[in-house]
Amino acid sequence: MATRDFDELSITSAVIERFSDVPDPRLKTLLVSLVRHVHDFVREVELTEAEWFAAIDFLTRTGQACSDTRQEFILLSDTLGVSMLVDAINHRQPVGVTETTVLGPFYVANPPVQPNGADIATGNEGPPLYVAGTVTAPDGKPLAGATVDVWHSDEDGLYDVQKPGAKAQLRARFTTDAQGRFAFWTIVPCFYPVPHDGPVGAMLKASRRHPYRPAHLHFMIAHPGFETLVTHLFMEGDPYLDSDAVFGVKQSLIVRLTEESGPAPGRQVEGTWHSLDHRFGLKPAASVP
Amino acid sequence: MATRDFDELSITSAVIERFSDVPDPRLKTLLVSLVRHVHDFVREVELTEAEWFAAIDFLTRTGQACSDTRQEFILLSDTLGVSMLVDAINHRQPVGVTETTVLGPFYVANPPVQPNGADIATGNEGPPLYVAGTVTAPDGKPLAGATVDVWHSDEDGLYDVQKPGAKAQLRARFTTDAQGRFAFWTIVPCFYPVPHDGPVGAMLKASRRHPYRPAHLHFMIAHPGFETLVTHLFMEGDPYLDSDAVFGVKQSLIVRLTEESGPAPGRQVEGTWHSLDHRFGLKPAASVP
Numbered sequence: 001m002a003t004r005d006f007d008e009l010s011i012t013s014a015v016i017e018r019f020s021d022v023p024d025p026r027l028k029t030l031l032v033s034l035v036r037h038v039h040d041f042v043r044e045v046e047l048t049e050a051e052w053f054a055a056i057d058f059l060t061r062t063g064q065a066c067s068d069t070r071q072e073f074i075l076l077s078d079t080l081g082v083s084m085l086v087d088a089i090n091h092r093q094p095v096g097v098t099e100t101t102v103l104g105p106f107y108v109a110n111p112p113v114q115p116n117g118a119d120i121a122t123g124n125e126g127p128p129l130y131v132a133g134t135v136t137a138p139d140g141k142p143l144a145g146a147t148v149d150v151w152h153s154d155e156d157g158l159y160d161v162q163k164p165g166a167k168a169q170l171r172a173r174f175t176t177d178a179q180g181r182f183a184f185w186t187i188v189p190c191f192y193p194v195p196h197d198g199p200v201g202a203m204l205k206a207s208r209r210h211p212y213r214p215a216h217l218h219f220m221i222a223h224p225g226f227e228t229l230v231t232h233l234f235m236e237g238d239p240y241l242d243s244d245a246v247f248g249v250k251q252s253l254i255v256r257l258t259e260e261s262g263p264a265p266g267r268q269v270e271g272t273w274h275s276l277d278h279r280f281g282l283k284p285a286a287s288v289p
Numbered sequence: 290m291a292t293r294d295f296d297e298l299s300i301t302s303a304v305i306e307r308f309s310d311v312p313d314p315r316l317k318t319l320l321v322s323l324v325r326h327v328h329d330f331v332r333e334v335e336l337t338e339a340e341w342f343a344a345i346d347f348l349t350r351t352g353q354a355c356s357d358t359r360q361e362f363i364l365l366s367d368t369l370g371v372s373m374l375v376d377a378i379n380h381r382q383p384v385g386v387t388e389t390t391v392l393g394p395f396y397v398a399n400p401p402v403q404p405n406g407a408d409i410a411t412g413n414e415g416p417p418l419y420v421a422g423t424v425t426a427p428d429g430k431p432l433a434g435a436t437v438d439v440w441h442s443d444e445d446g447l448y449d450v451q452k453p454g455a456k457a458q459l460r461a462r463f464t465t466d467a468q469g470r471f472a473f474w475t476i477v478p479c480f481y482p483v484p485h486d487g488p489v490g491a492m493l494k495a496s497r498r499h500p501y502r503p504a505h506l507h508f509m510i511a512h513p514g515f516e517t518l519v520t521h522l523f524m525e526g527d528p529y530l531d532s533d534a535v536f537g538v539k540q541s542l543i544v545r546l547t548e549e550s551g552p553a554p555g556r557q558v559e560g561t562w563h564s565l566d567h568r569f570g571l572k573p574a575a576s577v578p
Contacts, residue, residue, distance in 0.1 A: 003531035004538040006370075008377045014536060015370035021497040031496065033334050035369055041326040042374050045319055052375045056362045063352010063362075073345045073352075080324055081295075081304035085331050086341045088297045207320065208310040242292035247303060249293040 012039040058199050065198040069161040071105035075200045078102055078246035079209075096138030097283040101232050101248040104218060106159040111149055114172040117266045119185035122169045124154045126187030128273040129257065130265060135180045135221055135280050142180025143282065146223040149173050150184065152216065157192025185267065188257065188274055189215040191240050204245070211245050214238035219280065226282035233278060301328040347488050354487040358450040360394035364489045367391055367535035368498075385427030386572040390521050390537040393507060395448040400438055403461040406555045408474035411458045413443045415476030417562040418546065419554060424469045424510055424569050431469025432571065435512040438462050439473065441505065446481025474556065477546065477563055478504040480529050493534070500534050503527035508569065515571035522567060 002010050015035050022028035041047075047055075065072040077083045083102045091100040114120065121128075135146040151171040153159050160169040174182040193211035196204060204211050216232040234241060234249055236256040241249050257274040264273050291299050304324050311317035330336075336344075354361035366372045372391045380389040403409060410417075424435040440460040442448050449458040463471040482500035485493060493500050505521040523530060523538055525545040530538050546563040553562050 004533075005540050006373060006377065006536060008374065011370050011374045011377060011536060018498055018532075018536075019496055022495065023497060024495065027495060030334055030336075030340065031492075033330055037326045037330040037333075038369065038371060039374055041322055042371060043378065044326075045322050046378050047319075047375050049375060049379050051319065052366070052372070056360070056366065059348065059362045060352050060355045060360070063349050063355065066349045066352065071345070071349070073348045077341070077345065080327065081300050082327060082331060083341070084295060085297065085300045085328055086336050086338060088295065088300060089332065089335050090338050203320075206311065206313065206316060207308055208312060209307055243307075244293075247295060247300060247307075251294050 008043060012036065015039070058203075062199045070195060072195075072198050072200055074103075074105045075194055075198075076203075078104070078248075079194070079200055079204060081247045084247045091283075093283060094138060096136075096140065097281045098229055098231055098279075099250045099252050100230055101250060101253060102246055103220075103230050104246075106151060106153075106161055107149075107218070107220065108151070108161060108168070108171065111151065111171045111173045112168045114174060114184065116174055116177065116181070116183050117185070118172065118174075119267065120150070120170055120172045121185065121187045122167075124169060124187055126155045126190075128264070128269050129186050129188045130183065130260075130273060130275040131186060131217065132181065132183040132275070132277045133280055134278075135176045135182070135223065135282065137226070138281050138283065140279075140281075142176070142178075143223045143226070144176055144178045144180055146176040146180065146182075146221055146282070147173060148176065148182045149218075149220040150186075151218045152186070152189045153192050155187065155190060157190065162195075183265070186217075189217060189235065191215045191238055194245050209245065210243065212240045213244055213246060214240040214249060216248075221280055221282065223282055225285055227285050229280060229282055231280070233276070297332060301325065304328070347492075351488045359484060359487075361484075361487050361489055363392075363394045364483055364487075365492075367393070367537075368483070368489055368493060370536045373536045380572075382572065383427060385425075385429065386570045387518055387520055387568075388539045388541050389519055390539060390542060391535055392509075392519050393535075395440060395442075395450055396438075396507070396509065397440070397450060397457070397460065400440065400460045400462045401457045403463060403473065405463055405466065405470070405472050406474070407461065407463075408556065409439070409459055409461045410474065410476045411456075413458060413476055415444045415479075417553070417558050418475050418477045419472065419549075419562060419564040420475060420506065421470065421472040421564070421566040422569055423567075424465045424471070424512065424571065426515070427570050427572065429568075429570075431465070431467075432512045432515070433465055433467045433469055435465040435469065435471075435510055435571070436462060437465065437471045438509040439475075440507045441475070441478045442481050444476065444479060446479065451484075472554070475506075478506060478524065480504045480527055483534050498534065499532065501529045502533055502535060503529040503538060505537075510569055510571065512571055514574055516574050518569060518571055520569075522565070
């Protein structure tokens with residue numbers, strides 16, 4: 001094994017050799033594979049020094065664009081399809097279990113707890129939407145006491161955390177009742193662009209890619225003894241279902257909204273309103289305690 | 290081409306398809322190759338969601354550790370051998386041309402101009418070292434008026450820019466005379482650790498890798514009509530020549546210091562001093578103006 005004077009091929013074995021004493025075998029596997037693939041990439045494209053420096057600069061600006069309310073590296077992972085690939089590998093779902101999709105950068109831990117039937121729109125304009133759901137095991141058995149975190153963007157495509165000083169809006173935690181049911185009022189979501197004023201936006205623009213995601217509601221659903229489900233519901237007919245900027249659309253997650261004109265559950269609505277009702281199947285944890 | 294419901298393989302072709310309209314053909318090549326290699330890595334190791342999140346967190350902290358005086362992503366590139374691989378690909382040197390090595394994160398553009406023979410140690414403790422050099426074309430013809438930027442670390446392994454409020458020290462720009470010669474006084478450099486209190490240091494520690502670089506002087510030498518040379522001189526006998534944390538050592542860049550006891554050029558020295566004299570061969574630019 002050479003220890004100096006590395007050439008274009010021997011540098012890779014030298015770096016891998018340097019990782020021969022990593023105590024954690026999984027970390028060793030990850031580092032060695034990473035080095036091999038990154039070096040293969042550099043050799044394949046014969047990366048120039050100017051391109052290397054542009055990459056360093058891009059990664060630096062991506063890290064520095066991250067804040068408490070923005071995660072530009074998740075956005076990069078999302079727009080390069082890496083997040084959905086990780087999702088596909090980790091959620092080979094059995095029958096009866098809801099498919100998963102990206103977490104996205106706007107989840108906030110411990111959102112405000114709301115009673116079933118609450119309105120989470122809190123002043124945001126838009127067509128009223130009544131969302132009802134049932135959380136079940138794969139066999140359809142209802143799960144009572146499941147925690148259902150919900151979040152989505154407003155009519156301008158912004159999440160509450162993107163608005164300076166805004167309180168929690170279009171974001172809440174519900175708990176399923178004895179029948180595994182939860183429900184809330186909100187507004188019909190609209191398609192919107194991912195944040196595209198940063199390094200990732202520049203990458204999309206240089207690639208002639210649009211930054212839009214089809215309209216969706218985010219869900220994170222947890223129950224003891226089951227894997228936590230992270231998913232969306234998309235709206236049938238959205239113009240971006242086939243070109244989601246983050247590759248997150250799955251057919252089974254597309255729902256059709258029903259237009260209603262009768263009495264609305266728990267509130268007075270002028271004119272029509274929309275509703276959806278969806279079953280979320282959770283996957284039993286690998287080892288149930 | 291599927292546009293939704295991607296599986297572990299079809300997600301990669303979907304992302305590549307999304308880059309089919311990149312106007313810049315080189316950018317398209319880079320992005321498509323990058324996506325393929327990153328996806329191959331994720332599939333090969335079956336990256337878990339916790340590992341994906343740890344990677345996002347690592348990259349974010351690496352970006353946020355960067356400042357005007359620290360470049361943690363260059364350090365990551367260096368410690369994974371990527372910088373030296375890029376160097377090897379871009380500097381297949383002909384005979385008579387000095388080999389190149391990493392720039393490192395501590396270069397400062399436009400260092401203070403000094404006359405030949407100046408002492409750049411400015412108060413730093415250490416054995417006196419007289420460095421002389423000749424800058425030439427590959428055939429040995431001297432190059433007059435070449436710009437020679439020099440920088441190195443102090444006896445504690447720190448560069449001036451790492452010390453709050455410090456002025457330029459152990460850093461200067463010289464110009465070669467009619468014989469292509471330059472010279473300066475400094476102190477003998479010592480091996481030192483790369484900054485290892487950040488994300489990259491944690492990676493090295495988890496890998497049981499030491500953070501040391503063998504002692505070296507940095508040079509960046511420029512002359513019209515030639516490629517700018519970025520290189521080091523290493524010191525023979527250094528204990529880290531075979532395990533440089535950034536894989537930068539080349540045999541042709543190792544010099545032996547001569548111990549001297551006679552009169553020192555241009556100054557009074559108590560006791561012995563050291564000297565080196567090295568020829569730097571520049572490579573003609575691909576298209577000389």
